[in-house]
Amino acid sequence: MSHSPHSSGPLDDYGPTERTVPTRSKERASYDRATVHALLDDEYVCHLGFIRDGAPVVLPTLYARVGERIYVHGSTGSRPMRAADPGLAVCLTVTHVDGLVLARSAFHHSINYRSVVIHGTAYQVADPEEKRLALDALVDAVVPGRAADSRPANARELAATAVVRLDLAEASAKIRTGPPNDEAEDMDLPHWSGVVPRTRVYGTPIPSSDLDPSIGLPEYLAGR
Amino acid sequence: MSHSPHSSGPLDDYGPTERTVPTRSKERASYDRATVHALLDDEYVCHLGFIRDGAPVVLPTLYARVGERIYVHGSTGSRPMRAADPGLAVCLTVTHVDGLVLARSAFHHSINYRSVVIHGTAYQVADPEEKRLALDALVDAVVPGRAADSRPANARELAATAVVRLDLAEASAKIRTGPPNDEAEDMDLPHWSGVVPRTRVYGTPIPSSDLDPSIGLPEYLAGR
Numbered sequence: 001m002s003h004s005p006h007s008s009g010p011l012d013d014y015g016p017t018e019r020t021v022p023t024r025s026k027e028r029a030s031y032d033r034a035t036v037h038a039l040l041d042d043e044y045v046c047h048l049g050f051i052r053d054g055a056p057v058v059l060p061t062l063y064a065r066v067g068e069r070i071y072v073h074g075s076t077g078s079r080p081m082r083a084a085d086p087g088l089a090v091c092l093t094v095t096h097v098d099g100l101v102l103a104r105s106a107f108h109h110s111i112n113y114r115s116v117v118i119h120g121t122a123y124q125v126a127d128p129e130e131k132r133l134a135l136d137a138l139v140d141a142v143v144p145g146r147a148a149d150s151r152p153a154n155a156r157e158l159a160a161t162a163v164v165r166l167d168l169a170e171a172s173a174k175i176r177t178g179p180p181n182d183e184a185e186d187m188d189l190p191h192w193s194g195v196v197p198r199t200r201v202y203g204t205p206i207p208s209s210d211l212d213p214s215i216g217l218p219e220y221l222a223g224r
Numbered sequence: 225m226s227h228s229p230h231s232s233g234p235l236d237d238y239g240p241t242e243r244t245v246p247t248r249s250k251e252r253a254s255y256d257r258a259t260v261h262a263l264l265d266d267e268y269v270c271h272l273g274f275i276r277d278g279a280p281v282v283l284p285t286l287y288a289r290v291g292e293r294i295y296v297h298g299s300t301g302s303r304p305m306r307a308a309d310p311g312l313a314v315c316l317t318v319t320h321v322d323g324l325v326l327a328r329s330a331f332h333h334s335i336n337y338r339s340v341v342i343h344g345t346a347y348q349v350a351d352p353e354e355k356r357l358a359l360d361a362l363v364d365a366v367v368p369g370r371a372a373d374s375r376p377a378n379a380r381e382l383a384a385t386a387v388v389r390l391d392l393a394e395a396s397a398k399i400r401t402g403p404p405n406d407e408a409e410d411m412d413l414p415h416w417s418g419v420v421p422r423t424r425v426y427g428t429p430i431p432s433s434d435l436d437p438s439i440g441l442p443e444y445l446a447g448r
């Protein structure tokens with residue numbers, strides 16, 4: 001029964017490791033596979049960290065999850081892509097900002113957020129079929145259904161694009177929700193206390209000026 | 225005249241360095257001080273990268289800009305804060321996602337974004353007055369005007385909080401705007417092409433359930 005998707009057996013968790021257990025607010029950490037997947041699937045821009053010339057580098061980039069693998073892509077000439085040929089130690093982080101937490105005390109101000117941090121080694125994808133599927137997944141991560149409604153990469157474009165894979169093995173989520181945690185002795189202070197929700201929204205799609213006017217808005221965009 | 229805020233003299237730019245000049249899309253990079261400041265001032269959550277036990281770590285955290293300094297804070301017991309006592313090499317990145325760029329070809333799909341990447345060494349702030357001002361700035365970065373309308377940190381809270389400073393010296397912005405860049409030979413393909421704008425919005429503030437009902441919504445929140 002531990003293989004059931006609703007069990008709490010070991011296969012449903014990423015085992016905590018020394019570096020995925022936070023030093024503080026441990027109660028906010030989760031290693032639950034479904035939680036990590038859901039947070040990853042609700043975004044497509046991550047921050048990818050790696051080491052270059054002995055110093056940390058953090059760059060925003062697109063990602064897509066396919067099962068227990070995360071894919072990112074870039075120019076074959078870019079520095080992190082080249083470094084991922086023998087294997088590159090990375091930390092890939094995805095953050096949702098859900099609200100501003102205003103406590104009566106400055107100290108207890110906080111942010112409601114949901115984040116995932118993945119540690120591991122990124123490798124360049126050599127298999128052409130896996131690469132093609134990863135590129136489709138990267139387009140569909142941004143707009144589900146779009147990969148099938150665009151011209152696939154040709155040989156020249158495929159050669160110019162590197163895809164990098166990171167296995168979801170050492171991963172954790174961290175989540176803060178709810179109202180501020182004010183001190184008992186602060187409750188009578190005359191300061192407003194509460195949460196300001198924050199979310200992302202999509203505006204009305206803007207067609208390219210050179211778009212054939214007979215091409216209407218696709219169904220997969222109409223609902224956004 | 226090169227000191228004028230409207231000149232394009234060297235003081236208005238962060239000088240490009242080997243690691244702030246991108247290997248591709250160089251036309252998207254900017255070292256303009258006002259551009260970097262504006263992008264930093266329009267957010268308060270960054271991704272902070274550093275090296276721990278030889279591996280990269282990327283964590284989301286609050287930041288505030290005060291002049292040419294960036295401040296972040298954390299528990300005095302947290303690992304990056306302790307590491308910043310002698311000085312910690314960091315990369316601090318802020319990203320705005322402004323739109324989804326849908327090209328006729330999968331290859332030319334992109335994201336409209338504005339990002340800032342800062343490289344440098346973070347140091348713990350020892351001066352109590354600078355620390356106090358930085359903590360006010362961190363509250364005001366999230367909600368301007370809020371620091372003056374909350375109880376300031378007491379001695380115990382100040383002792384539990386570490387503030388870290390990163391000088392804005394090696395910084396660059398990268399910006400993509402506008403429609404997709406389709407290939408000439410793709411213009412007659414039957415795929416919708418354009419941009420889906422994305423922005424962040426704030427919802428109606430939610431008062432804490434234990435808030436004295438005579439305390440109304442402060443003016444600095446009413447306009448959000």
